[in-house]
Amino acid sequence: EVQLVESGGGLVQPGGSLRLSCAASGFTFSSYWMSWVRQAPGKGLEWVANIKQGGSEKYYVDSVKGRFTISRDDAKNSLYLQMNSLRAEDTAVYYCARAHSTSSSIFDYWGQGTLVTVSS
Amino acid sequence: DIVMTQSPDSLAVSLGERATINCKSSQSVLYSSNNKDYLGWYQQKPGQAPKLLIYWASTRESGVPDRFSGSGSGTDFTLTISSLQAEDVAVYYCQQYYSTPLTFGGGTKVEIK
Numbered sequence: 001e002v003q004l005v006e007s008g009g010g011l012v013q014p015g016g017s018l019r020l021s022c023a024a025s026g027f028t029f030s031s032y033w034m035s036w037v038r039q040a041p042g043k044g045l046e047w048v049a050n051i052k053q054g055g056s057e058k059y060y061v062d063s064v065k066g067r068f069t070i071s072r073d074d075a076k077n078s079l080y081l082q083m084n085s086l087r088a089e090d091t092a093v094y095y096c097a098r099a100h101s102t103s104s105s106i107f108d109y110w111g112q113g114t115l116v117t118v119s120s
Numbered sequence: 121d122i123v124m125t126q127s128p129d130s131l132a133v134s135l136g137e138r139a140t141i142n143c144k145s146s147q148s149v150l151y152s153s154n155n156k157d158y159l160g161w162y163q164q165k166p167g168q169a170p171k172l173l174i175y176w177a178s179t180r181e182s183g184v185p186d187r188f189s190g191s192g193s194g195t196d197f198t199l200t201i202s203s204l205q206a207e208d209v210a211v212y213y214c215q216q217y218y219s220t221p222l223t224f225g226g227g228t229k230v231e232i233k
Contacts, residue, residue: 105217110169
């Protein structure tokens with residue numbers, strides 16, 4: 001059974017940093033593109049970043065470029081999101097999502113999400 | 121960036137009746153080299169993560185009931201629930217994966233009338 005379990009969320013002050021983790025199991029993690037998608041409270045979905053198998057390609061939404069870094073450790077079946085210079089508008093539930101086998105950018109499995117709250 | 125616009129924002133449908141959700145992209149998401157539309161649909165129930173329903177605009181994901189269907193091409197797409205069930209109450213999102221940044225529609229909330 002495919003499972004994605006996020007961790008690392010919490011309350012952080014504006015300008016602070018946080019590192020999210022996503023532990024994957026039930027599939028060959030190294031064979032899939034992976035993404036982070038976020039959802040602000042009561043709002044819609046926003047794609048944040050994705051990373052290719054092996055980590056050779058990474059893409060970001062403009063609003064997080066230069067502040068967030070996506071990475072992966074295929075030996076540990078884990079996906080990460082390093083978030084620096086956090087802003088109030090980064091407050092959201094952050095989901096880890098696996099890309100469908102037919103495309104790098106549509107998502108067939110999602111974690112349960114981890115809440116990041118940026119507030120003083 | 122490709123902007124995805126969904127309509128309506130919400131709709132109430134009687135049990136067993138048809139529900140239709142529209143999604144329009146600001147530019148075509150049809151890739152000419154393979155003739156595929158890079159458009160998907162998700163269902164999100166309260167307190168849950170999104171669930172993939174449809175990809176390539178009309179291909180149903182494994183395990184998704186056949187009352188869910190997707191149609192359209194280019195810039196205009198539709199998700200149809202042919203006979204609404206109580207468990208279909210949710211917010212539905214379209215997503216383009218033609219280009220980065222990947223973008224979602226604003227969502228359509230489906231309720232029971």
